[in-house]
Amino acid sequence: xxxxxxxxxxVKTYTEAVGDHAVHIAQLMDKLASETGASLxxxxxxxxxxxxxxxxxxxVFAEHFDAIQxxxxxxxxxxxxxxxxxxxxxxxxxxxxxxxxxDIETCIKKSKELSLDHIVCTNTVSTSxxxxxxxxxxxxxxxxxxxxxxxxxxxxxxxxxxxxxxxVHNIDNxxxxxxxxxxxxxxxxxxxxxxxxxxxxxxxxxxxxxxxEAVLRDLIAGLP
Amino acid sequence: xxxxxxxxxxVKTYTEAVGDHAVHIAQLMDKLASETGASLxxxxxxxxxxxxxxxxxxxVFAEHFDAIQxxxxxxxxxxxxxxxxxxxxxxxxxxxxxxxxxDIETCIKKSKELSLDHIVCTNTVSTSxxxxxxxxxxxxxxxxxxxxxxxxxxxxxxxxxxxxxxxVHNIDNxxxxxxxxxxxxxxxxxxxxxxxxxxxxxxxxxxxxxxxEAVLRDLIAGLP
Amino acid sequence: xxxxxxxxxxVKTYTEAVGDHAVHIAQLMDKLASETGASLxxxxxxxxxxxxxxxxxxxVFAEHFDAIQxxxxxxxxxxxxxxxxxxxxxxxxxxxxxxxxxDIETCIKKSKELSLDHIVCTNTVSTSxxxxxxxxxxxxxxxxxxxxxxxxxxxxxxxxxxxxxxxVHNIDNxxxxxxxxxxxxxxxxxxxxxxxxxxxxxxxxxxxxxxxEAVLRDLIAGLP
Amino acid sequence: xxxxxxxxxxVKTYTEAVGDHAVHIAQLMDKLASETGASLxxxxxxxxxxxxxxxxxxxVFAEHFDAIQxxxxxxxxxxxxxxxxxxxxxxxxxxxxxxxxxDIETCIKKSKELSLDHIVCTNTVSTSxxxxxxxxxxxxxxxxxxxxxxxxxxxxxxxxxxxxxxxVHNIDNxxxxxxxxxxxxxxxxxxxxxxxxxxxxxxxxxxxxxxxEAVLRDLIAGLP
Numbered sequence: 001x002x003x004x005x006x007x008x009x010x011v012k013t014y015t016e017a018v019g020d021h022a023v024h025i026a027q028l029m030d031k032l033a034s035e036t037g038a039s040l041x042x043x044x045x046x047x048x049x050x051x052x053x054x055x056x057x058x059x060v061f062a063e064h065f066d067a068i069q070x071x072x073x074x075x076x077x078x079x080x081x082x083x084x085x086x087x088x089x090x091x092x093x094x095x096x097x098x099x100x101x102x103d104i105e106t107c108i109k110k111s112k113e114l115s116l117d118h119i120v121c122t123n124t125v126s127t128s129x130x131x132x133x134x135x136x137x138x139x140x141x142x143x144x145x146x147x148x149x150x151x152x153x154x155x156x157x158x159x160x161x162x163x164x165x166x167x168v169h170n171i172d173n174x175x176x177x178x179x180x181x182x183x184x185x186x187x188x189x190x191x192x193x194x195x196x197x198x199x200x201x202x203x204x205x206x207x208x209x210x211x212x213e214a215v216l217r218d219l220i221a222g223l224p
Numbered sequence: 225x226x227x228x229x230x231x232x233x234x235v236k237t238y239t240e241a242v243g244d245h246a247v248h249i250a251q252l253m254d255k256l257a258s259e260t261g262a263s264l265x266x267x268x269x270x271x272x273x274x275x276x277x278x279x280x281x282x283x284v285f286a287e288h289f290d291a292i293q294x295x296x297x298x299x300x301x302x303x304x305x306x307x308x309x310x311x312x313x314x315x316x317x318x319x320x321x322x323x324x325x326x327d328i329e330t331c332i333k334k335s336k337e338l339s340l341d342h343i344v345c346t347n348t349v350s351t352s353x354x355x356x357x358x359x360x361x362x363x364x365x366x367x368x369x370x371x372x373x374x375x376x377x378x379x380x381x382x383x384x385x386x387x388x389x390x391x392v393h394n395i396d397n398x399x400x401x402x403x404x405x406x407x408x409x410x411x412x413x414x415x416x417x418x419x420x421x422x423x424x425x426x427x428x429x430x431x432x433x434x435x436x437e438a439v440l441r442d443l444i445a446g447l448p
Numbered sequence: 449x450x451x452x453x454x455x456x457x458x459v460k461t462y463t464e465a466v467g468d469h470a471v472h473i474a475q476l477m478d479k480l481a482s483e484t485g486a487s488l489x490x491x492x493x494x495x496x497x498x499x500x501x502x503x504x505x506x507x508v509f510a511e512h513f514d515a516i517q518x519x520x521x522x523x524x525x526x527x528x529x530x531x532x533x534x535x536x537x538x539x540x541x542x543x544x545x546x547x548x549x550x551d552i553e554t555c556i557k558k559s560k561e562l563s564l565d566h567i568v569c570t571n572t573v574s575t576s577x578x579x580x581x582x583x584x585x586x587x588x589x590x591x592x593x594x595x596x597x598x599x600x601x602x603x604x605x606x607x608x609x610x611x612x613x614x615x616v617h618n619i620d621n622x623x624x625x626x627x628x629x630x631x632x633x634x635x636x637x638x639x640x641x642x643x644x645x646x647x648x649x650x651x652x653x654x655x656x657x658x659x660x661e662a663v664l665r666d667l668i669a670g671l672p
Numbered sequence: 673x674x675x676x677x678x679x680x681x682x683v684k685t686y687t688e689a690v691g692d693h694a695v696h697i698a699q700l701m702d703k704l705a706s707e708t709g710a711s712l713x714x715x716x717x718x719x720x721x722x723x724x725x726x727x728x729x730x731x732v733f734a735e736h737f738d739a740i741q742x743x744x745x746x747x748x749x750x751x752x753x754x755x756x757x758x759x760x761x762x763x764x765x766x767x768x769x770x771x772x773x774x775d776i777e778t779c780i781k782k783s784k785e786l787s788l789d790h791i792v793c794t795n796t797v798s799t800s801x802x803x804x805x806x807x808x809x810x811x812x813x814x815x816x817x818x819x820x821x822x823x824x825x826x827x828x829x830x831x832x833x834x835x836x837x838x839x840v841h842n843i844d845n846x847x848x849x850x851x852x853x854x855x856x857x858x859x860x861x862x863x864x865x866x867x868x869x870x871x872x873x874x875x876x877x878x879x880x881x882x883x884x885e886a887v888l889r890d891l892i893a894g895l896p
Contacts (some may be wrong), residue, residue, distance in 0.1 A: 516689040
């Protein structure tokens with residue numbers, strides 16, 4: 001499992017993070033992780049997992065896999081293939097790739113069977129509690145109050161994050177919680193952890209930045 | 225575009241074709257293509273495209289991509305990412321991964337924009353005609369009469385294949401047609417081409433074979 | 449089949465057209481159809497088909513049915529149930545409810561088996577041609593140039609509509625074509641028909657109107 | 673809310689329960705409910721809700737609604753439309769119509785807003801606990817050990833049902849639990865309730881029975 005506190009970057013399907021670009025971002029993170037000792041990891045497209053993990057010692061995650069068994073599933077993403085490509089974990093149920101409740105359970109079970117780390121994304125306090133019933137390694141909460149706009153973890157009602165963390169821990173206190181929205185800089189990272197989170201999951205703030213290294217260094221500075 | 229007549233192998237998500245296994249199958253096909261001059265290609269999972277195309281000079285196809293633009297589409301398959309990984313083409317609308325009519329058009333257009341070769345899979349004479357309206361490079365027909373069971377191209381009513389080929393060509397006679405069902409051996413390959421097809425698309429017959437080389441050599445022997 | 453030229457209203461899931469409201473809109477259209485002799489029909493939610501068709505002699509259409517057989521499909525829309533509720537036809541592949549190419553064929557075939565009238569919605573010239581390969585009763589074209597904004601059939605390049613009509617008829621000249629976008633008033637109806645369409649399919653322009661009767665009378669006045 | 677213990681019948685999309693047939697089954701249940709005082713209810717297709725609820729005083733449920741707001745959602749099932757048609761409740765997340773975790777929460781919230789009764793279907797102990805986090809009125813458990821085959825509640829390990837009931841109540845002890853699999857006769861009904869369930873949800877055992885009245889009378893006899 002990722003050591004915590006941790007910073008997880010999801011590069012989505014941004015042009016700035018396809019192929020060579022994914023490799024370069026991962027190499028930058030790898031350098032910073034070595035230099036600072038921070039726990040960093042990257043979630044990349046299925047097409048890029050092999051290349052990226054070959055290039056770095058950073059933990060590489062898939063962005064998704066499907067709740068399928070090996071066989072006749074042309075064009076879907078097989079958990080075993082993600083692992084064979086070198087991923088050590090996966091996102092599950094990202095807000096851009098929602099799963100049925102039954103498939104969330106299947107994907108968590110499959111991750112455990114394959115010893116893959118896994119981060120289940122949720123959008124509300126109640127869905128966070130629901131996901132906690134499956135005892136995943138990580139839950140990344142995306143409180144609706146923190147999505148989009150100018151509100152960040154630092155400026156928002158602190159109860160939004162701490163309440164979600166508590167709700168998850170009331171179900172299963174072994175689960176690590178990431179703050180998946182409202183994190184833009186090191187102060188937000190520090191505040192997230194102060195409010196009980198074990199780290200953050202972020203995307204465009206890094207991938208779209210002109211000076212990715214500066215943004216990453218600032219985020220890392222927020223880790224305790 | 226693939227030179228024709230051609231043999232296209234779709235390895236699906238079979239255990240026998242994940243990761244290293246995909247590389248090995250591609251290397252075997254690469255050797256046979258060099259040796260015989262046959263036009264062979266392989267469709268692999270997104271996770272395996274980079275590795276496989278690095279290992280061979282054989283054309284490598286994706287099994288699918290999504291009708292998405294670069295951006296916030298976590299865990300979906302971006303056309304540009306498939307290309308960046310080294311794929312020279314893709315399957316579209318495989319029977320295990322059906323698309324909406326609108327998305328079929330989008331995927332064909334995107335393939336043309338990116339100069340990716342593409343094979344649209346269809347299940348009936350009418351859907352083959354419909355797909356032909358988008359003027360794709362290839363249509364792989366899977367006549368329902370030839371799916372499963374013991375009937376092959378050689379034993380079936382010849383009108384099943386030739387009728388589909390004619391239906392496609394009546395819409396657009398530049399489209400190449402592959403026979404995507406009922407092909408098990410070299411005789412079926414030869415018969416498919418005799419009936420007007422430009423090649424074959426097949427899967428388990430090779431991937432699940434104990435002696436893949438023997439099966440491939442027999443298939444290749446059926447090419448004119 | 450609907451007599452042509454015709455005006456088809458799709459009430460979608462608008463609040464203004466749920467339950468009693470759907471009945472009232474249908475009764476208004478029924479009165480105007482009787483009074484003017486115009487060919488009018490209404491597409492309503494599955495929940496409202498029975499009530500509406502009991503209240504009027506106007507042809508009532510479903511907005512959709514699923515490509516399923518009777519059996520274990522809890523909560524999906526069975527073609528036979530739509531018919532048993534009194535619908536005489538259905539929309540297929542509306543832009544808000546896209547189907548796979550294979551399911552479009554299944555739904556058209558099922559409509560023909562059940563002697564249900566049917567209108568297949570398409571979004572481009574090529575998808576209109578593709579749909580025409582299944583020889584449906586009607587194709588409702590929604591040229592992207594006419595969706596949203598201020599452009600209507602009257603102000604747009606006339607080739608947009610006539611080109612789509614010709615493309616469909618080049619595949620099968622028995623198919624009736626409706627103009628499914630860019631129609632706001634009687635002039636647009638008249639222009640659509642002048643450009644080769646057999647009628648129009650519209651929605652919010654009527655359902656959201658304060659004076660629905662005035663809007664409908666104006667539309668009807670555009671019929672030849 | 674349905675009074676408990678209760679027997680809920682889901683008629684799915686069975687030919688034997690379309691249109692008039694749905695009305696007849698509901699009338700039979702209505703008669704037996706009046707005669708015996710048993711709490712019975714029926715879940716019917718969207719097309720049949722209005723007709724059925726007009727014909728009986730029995731509570732009528734929808735089989736599903738979509739997590740949509742009123743507006744442009746052609747052919748989808750609007751919660752408000754289900755209610756306007758006379759349904760007093762709905763199934764949510766039936767095994768034949770799985771929803772994303774986020775949509776399960778949306779549908780439960782919407783049911784509460786509209787004061788609609790609701791039964792969330794789940795397939796395992798963990799998904800039952802997860803659904804319980806949303807505090808729905810009812811959860812219908814379908815233990816995999818009881819689906820298909822010859823095993824019923826009476827013959828199975830009693831811990832399968834009682835364990836699921838306890839798991840739900842550990843999250844929220846106000847939630848009523850229905851046994852949604854393994855119930856074929858009155859003995860199974862009695863056993864389900866003895867093991868802690870508040871009733872049963874069943875389908876083909878009644879709908880496909882030649883003598884529906886006999887089957888229903890036997891089931892009712894199992895109620896305490």
